[in-house]
Amino acid sequence: MAGFLLRRLVSRGVLVVVAGSLAYLLAAAALDPRAGFEARVPRPPDAVIDARLSALNLDDRTPLAERFLVWGGGVVRGDFGRTREGEPVNAELWPRLGVSLRLVVPGGVAGSVLGVLLGAYAATRRGRGADRFITGGACVLLAVPVFVLAVLLQTAAATVNDAMGVRVFVWVGEGESAGIVGQVRHAVLPTATITLLQLAVYARYQRGLMLDVLHADFVRTARAKGLRRRTALLRHGLRTALVPMAAYFAYAAGPLVIGGMLTEKVFGWHGMGEWLADSIDRGDVNAVAAIDCVAACAVLPAGLVSDVLNGLLDPRVRPGAAA
Amino acid sequence: MTRRGAAGSVLLAAVVALAFAGPLVSPWSWDETDFTAFGQGPSGRHWLGTTQSGRDVFALTLRGAQKSLVIGLLAALLSSGLAAVAGTVAGFAGGPLDRALMWGADLLLVLPPLLVVAVLAPGGGWPLLAPLLAAFMWMLPARAVRASTLSVRERGHVLAARFLGVAAPRVLVRHVLPQVASLLVADASLAAGAAIAAEGGLSFLGLGVRPPDVSLGALIADGRGAAATWPSGAAAGLLALIVLAVNLLGDGLRDALDPLRGGR
Numbered sequence: 395m396a397g398f399l400l401r402r403l404v405s406r407g408v409l410v411v412v413a414g415s416l417a418y419l420l421a422a423a424a425l426d427p428r429a430g431f432e433a434r435v436p437r438p439p440d441a442v443i444d445a446r447l448s449a450l451n452l453d454d455r456t457p458l459a460e461r462f463l464v465w466g467g468g469v470v471r472g473d474f475g476r477t478r479e480g481e482p483v484n485a486e487l488w489p490r491l492g493v494s495l496r497l498v499v500p501g502g503v504a505g506s507v508l509g510v511l512l513g514a515y516a517a518t519r520r521g522r523g524a525d526r527f528i529t530g531g532a533c534v535l536l537a538v539p540v541f542v543l544a545v546l547l548q549t550a551a552a553t554v555n556d557a558m559g560v561r562v563f564v565w566v567g568e569g570e571s572a573g574i575v576g577q578v579r580h581a582v583l584p585t586a587t588i589t590l591l592q593l594a595v596y597a598r599y600q601r602g603l604m605l606d607v608l609h610a611d612f613v614r615t616a617r618a619k620g621l622r623r624r625t626a627l628l629r630h631g632l633r634t635a636l637v638p639m640a641a642y643f644a645y646a647a648g649p650l651v652i653g654g655m656l657t658e659k660v661f662g663w664h665g666m667g668e669w670l671a672d673s674i675d676r677g678d679v680n681a682v683a684a685i686d687c688v689a690a691c692a693v694l695p696a697g698l699v700s701d702v703l704n705g706l707l708d709p710r711v712r713p714g715a716a717a
Numbered sequence: 718m719t720r721r722g723a724a725g726s727v728l729l730a731a732v733v734a735l736a737f738a739g740p741l742v743s744p745w746s747w748d749e750t751d752f753t754a755f756g757q758g759p760s761g762r763h764w765l766g767t768t769q770s771g772r773d774v775f776a777l778t779l780r781g782a783q784k785s786l787v788i789g790l791l792a793a794l795l796s797s798g799l800a801a802v803a804g805t806v807a808g809f810a811g812g813p814l815d816r817a818l819m820w821g822a823d824l825l826l827v828l829p830p831l832l833v834v835a836v837l838a839p840g841g842g843w844p845l846l847a848p849l850l851a852a853f854m855w856m857l858p859a860r861a862v863r864a865s866t867l868s869v870r871e872r873g874h875v876l877a878a879r880f881l882g883v884a885a886p887r888v889l890v891r892h893v894l895p896q897v898a899s900l901l902v903a904d905a906s907l908a909a910g911a912a913i914a915a916e917g918g919l920s921f922l923g924l925g926v927r928p929p930d931v932s933l934g935a936l937i938a939d940g941r942g943a944a945a946t947w948p949s950g951a952a953a954g955l956l957a958l959i960v961l962a963v964n965l966l967g968d969g970l971r972d973a974l975d976p977l978r979g980g981r
Contacts, residue, residue, distance in 0.1 A: 397917055406827075409823060409824055409827045410827060413824055413828045414822055414829065416824070417828060417832070417833070420833060420836055421836050424836050424837050437935060460872065531966070533961070533964070534957075534961065536960075536964060537910070537957050537958075537960040537961030537964055538913075538957045538960070539914040539917050539918060539956060539957070539960065540918070541917070541918055541937065542917070542953045542956060544955060545937060545949065545953060546953065549859060549950075561800070594945045610969070645826065645857075646827070648827075648828075652832075656918050656921065658923070659921070659922060667922075669922065670832070670835065671784065671835075671922045671923065674836060675737040675923070682836060685832070686828065686832050686833075686836075689828075690827050690828055690831055693827050
């Protein structure tokens with residue numbers, strides 16, 4: 395199992411390195427940090443702009459390959475360079491990553507677990523009220539883009555706050571409030587957005603997968619052995635139906651990161667998403683490249699989790715059993 | 718066609734009719750400003766009211782919907798075309814070409830596409846958005862097309878054509894492509910839904926369609942924090958409706974074209 399995981403990790407790692415380099419090259423080629431300096435009032439002399447840009451490794455007159463090598467050398471040492479204001483990118487990156495993780499991880503986990511359970515339940519109740527409700531709900535949720543969902547939840551919460559006369563729901567100022575209660579109160583709405591988003595996708599796929607195994611021979615055998623329907627479906631049916639979902643988990647990480655970024659923007663959390671939008675606006679190449687790299691790296695742990703789940707669920711994947 | 722698909726196509730037709738015929742009957746055009754009405758509610762003069770700067774919400778919303786529909790359609794066509802070419806060629810040719818194409822697809826899957834599009838999009842106008850979105854949506858369908866091409870390649874009629882000496886491109890177009898077409902059609906409509914949602918998200922962040930032009934995402938972003946909720950509400954509702962219609966249509970097409978998945 396360990397060897398299998400290591401091999402998968404290495405092959406994904408190579409992809410991430412290439413993807414990260416591509417992200418820097420794209421950002422460096424497309425963004426124009428010089429314009430930001432030239433637009434300052436009063437406009438600094440050209441020599442000053444040039445000196446500043448080359449000090450930050452942002453000078454568009456240096457060949458792209460040379461800038462890339464400087465940047466790559468820094469990244470290997472764990473240094474993502476400096477922002478356009480001259481602050482180190484790292485100092486800003488890690489706190490913001492923490493904010494984003496606090497949002498995406500609980501929401502993603504809750505959403506995928508709930509979605510799998512709901513989808514499996516809907517499949518066992520196929521055609522009845524509960525199935526129709528879950529399928530219809532997932533269909534509508536999938537049609538609502540994540541930022542619309544976030545805005546709707548926010549509007550609804552504001553209405554509730556007004557009606558109750560107390561601020562039941564709060565979201566602005568995440569990270570400033572002390573204590574667990576304050577943190578949780580801030581996190582309810584954004585986490586709910588992410589959870590709903592994930593839940594809809596997973597419920598939909600899981601229902602389809604579960605329907606395939608509902609009448610499979612091995613489930614009938616388990617029933618014939620004397621297991622109750624629930625036990626047979628959970629231990630034999632769901633386990634088999636989960637294997638393709640585990641593979642999907644790695645691919646779902648990208649959309650989850652994007653969903654988190656849009657949600658942050660709506661709820662005013664100072665995470666990676668907000669930073670990305672601002673950095674692109676400012677033409678801040680190093681910050682954009684760092685965010686892209688971190689997002690590409692997010693696929694690594696997601697892929698690892700997906701491989702571990704796959705190995706746990708499906709004995710055929712484990713190399714020892716393959717012989 | 719299933720009931721879902723029928724409902725989706727009716728809904729989509731209604732939205733398209735509204736988006737393209739609506740401006741003809743609307744008393745205001747999207748780029749006009751009414752200096753006598755700032756931030757007013759719905760009335761006979763302005764059917765959905767006006768924004769804070771005196772622009773007609775009804776006309777703006779329809780203009781945004783047009784943009785969403787056009788971008789979604791273009792992106793879906795382009796990405797399905799790319800998926801068809803890359804998938805069939807990779808599956809049919811095999812060998813190094815196959816490995817190179819699929820490695821490229823995996824690479825694009827690792828980079829969250831919206832990030833790259835967000836970096837590149839502000840450079841061009843909105844017509845650039847559709848090809849950009851398409852460039853990052855073809856990978857998963859291409860993998861599916863490749864998988865079914867692998868099985869189609871070994872079927873009797875394809876083998877017969879190849880042994881008769883028909884050139885590979887012709888075999889691809891005449892004998893392989895029709896077999897994977899159902900997959901592509903269903904996927905194209907789902908891709909359209911994804912592209913419309915992605916365009917909305919980009920414009921919401923201020924990185925997609927730029928002012929003075931409007932899009933549904935930008936309208937929703939503008940409406941936040943304003944006292945009145947209905948201008949952004951109209952845009953949000955219409956955006957959700959478009960994606961819902963396209964998704965339903967895609968589901969219906971997939972169920973109708975793929976016998977294995979029928980009746981779900």
